[in-house]
Amino acid sequence: MPKYVEIAQDIEQRIKAQDLLQGTKLANITALASQYSVSKNTILKTLQLLEERGSIYQVQGSGIFVRRKKRRGYISLIQNRGFTDDLKAADETSKVITLETISATEEIATNLQCTIGDPVYFVERVHAIRGQVFCFEQSYYNQEIVTFLNRAIAEDSIFDYLEKGLNLQIGFSDKYLKVARVKKEIAEFLELSAKDPVLFIEELYYTASGRPFDFSKNYYHPDYSQFFIQS
Amino acid sequence: MPKYVEIAQDIEQRIKAQDLLQGTKLANITALASQYSVSKNTILKTLQLLEERGSIYQVQGSGIFVRRKKRRGYISLIQNRGFTDDLKAADETSKVITLETISATEEIATNLQCTIGDPVYFVERVHAIRGQVFCFEQSYYNQEIVTFLNRAIAEDSIFDYLEKGLNLQIGFSDKYLKVARVKKEIAEFLELSAKDPVLFIEELYYTASGRPFDFSKNYYHPDYSQFFIQS
Incomplete structure (x- = not known):
């Protein structure tokens, strides 16, 4: 360091x-x-x-x-660490639903700047704080950069592993955020009903040399998620 | 400059x-x-x-x-300029609903670090892009710092006026964000129904010397508001 x-x-x-x-x-x-x-x-x-x-x-x-400390229980939107760091103290747990290699669709390829059909890791996780589910996450990792992943890593912090295990330098991120209505399949993970509103955040993480390696879609439970941005 | x-x-x-x-x-x-x-x-x-x-x-x-340009139509959450700057190009208009001097309540005093009962400007505005309302805003300005405001200023950019007219140096901001359900009085401004979900953002703006001068509550229409954060 x-x-x-x-x-x-x-x-x-x-x-x-x-x-x-x-x-x-x-x-x-x-x-x-x-x-x-x-x-x-x-x-x-x-x-x-x-x-x-x-x-x-x-x-x-x-x-x-x-500067004043942020209010308690808010997740930072400007730290480039996924959300684990902020919540570690708050007993955050991650449960892996899916971890498999898939072929990049057009949407994934556009975001990860790779070719359609390229192999990517597809990871679905449910994040909870003190047992309360607050986020359902779907992430796609470019296998040319993220050469290996498994369930044990995904249950812990993927970003910690990328930095320490794969020696990847995480650079910057783009996050896109809006209120959205969830489909039934996703609602179930959040203990919500179909069409309930969630905070939907798409995230793109880049290496320090400007290559996108992680494209994520995050669905946040409206009652158990709040965010802050200090700038 | x-x-x-x-x-x-x-x-x-x-x-x-x-x-x-x-x-x-x-x-x-x-x-x-x-x-x-x-x-x-x-x-x-x-x-x-x-x-x-x-x-x-x-x-x-x-x-x-x-760096890649952000997607079109997204509002930056890290620029300390209110949202006007991003949207100027997109025909943003602001309509003043209320502009009056009130006494700071406990909530306002806590946020603006002033004393309960201190005079503050209370401004309610409706923001639209190409005629489509996307935000209802309630702002409180500490009159010790923001010594003057009127409707003409509030219809234009308050922040421009603070910098150019009052020579105020805008420093940093804290923003707190979550999905919330709106009351009927607020829903009406957004052409929504009571209890509809909105993106609710509380903002605190500080001068360059660290004094809070603007405490705002912003209610964003879920269908016409999307945000981005580059970090």
């Missing part, structure tokens, strides 16, 4: 441990650099990351300040 | 004008600096901004690349 990421995590830990309120002023760049025995440049990268993550804000000529 | 923002806009214009595809490689930092007759530092700031806006991605040791 790069040094500036380590420092960012340490600062976030401290904000949490000391329960610092929004607007609390933190040490300045020079002080942070000397405290962590790194260059000011490293601290600048740390601060940029913390700002992107919504943990701090910087006021020119005035200093670095803590 | 700072030079690096101007350059960012110019690069975005060019990507659009030339209809460049995702993955198209752009000139490198040195070339861009000489092209725009600015320092490499300025270009670094430009690239950071373009990356945040989802217009480019950078691959270490390899270059700067165009």
Whole structure:
């Protein structure tokens, strides 16, 4: 892990441990650099990351300040980690319904920028928090990039495995979101009725070099899912 | 407008004008600096901004690349501009239903970090694209920061006025999002029935110095609203 990421995590830990309120002023760049025995440049990268993550804000000529913690129970829409990270603390479990190799349809090929017929992993999962199902997920992984997957991996965190197991660098994502009515087959997984409204989010994840590797359709239960975006 | 923002806009214009595809490689930092007759530092700031806006991605040791344009008709959830900017091109109109000064309730005071009873502007607006209503908005502005508002301003872009008229520096935002069922009074504005599902987004906008000035509740029509998040 790069040094500036380590420092960012340490600062976030401290904000949490000391329960610092929004607007609390933190040490300045020079002080942070000397405290962590790194260059000011490293601290600048740390601060940029913390700002992107919504943990701090910087006021020119005035200093670095803590940002308020998000409300509890909300899922971040800007972290490129799937949703597992946010919910780990909240006893999230994933149950694999399907894991198989299929041929890319036109829709999948368009999104994954591959050829129709190319082999992709098709994974269906049901996600629950404390036993309450809140999301039904259908994901397609380009096998040219995601060369291996199995049920044990999919029950845990696929993204953790991609980074640590396959050494994949996850880059950025596009997410498309709207209210939709579910079909009966999908409604059943969410303990809903056909045509009930859900929050429907299509997600495309790219490697750091800009190749799409994961195309997902996520159906969120309207009563058990809420989201936040800090920007 | 700072030079690096101007350059960012110019690069975005060019990507659009030339209809460049995702993955198209752009000139490198040195070339861009000489092209725009600015320092490499300025270009670094430009690239950071373009990356945040989802217009480019950078691959270490390899270059700067165009990011795919978002699907048409989607509203960005990470731009701190209200939604007007995205939709200007799409003939968005805003109709003011209410504009009055009220006393902050507990909920408003908590969100705007002011005192219960403090004067706030209460603005209700209906937003439409090509005549189709897609959003009913209730906003509360702290009068200590937003010292003046009128109907003419609210029919146009309030954020434009805050920046240009009141010289307010808009900093960051928190957005909270879920599916909700609407009450009859609100349903009517959206041409929906009571208890119909909507996408409900609560937004908090802060000045660059971290003070919340706008607390909004937005009810989006499920059939005419879709959103995207690039991160």
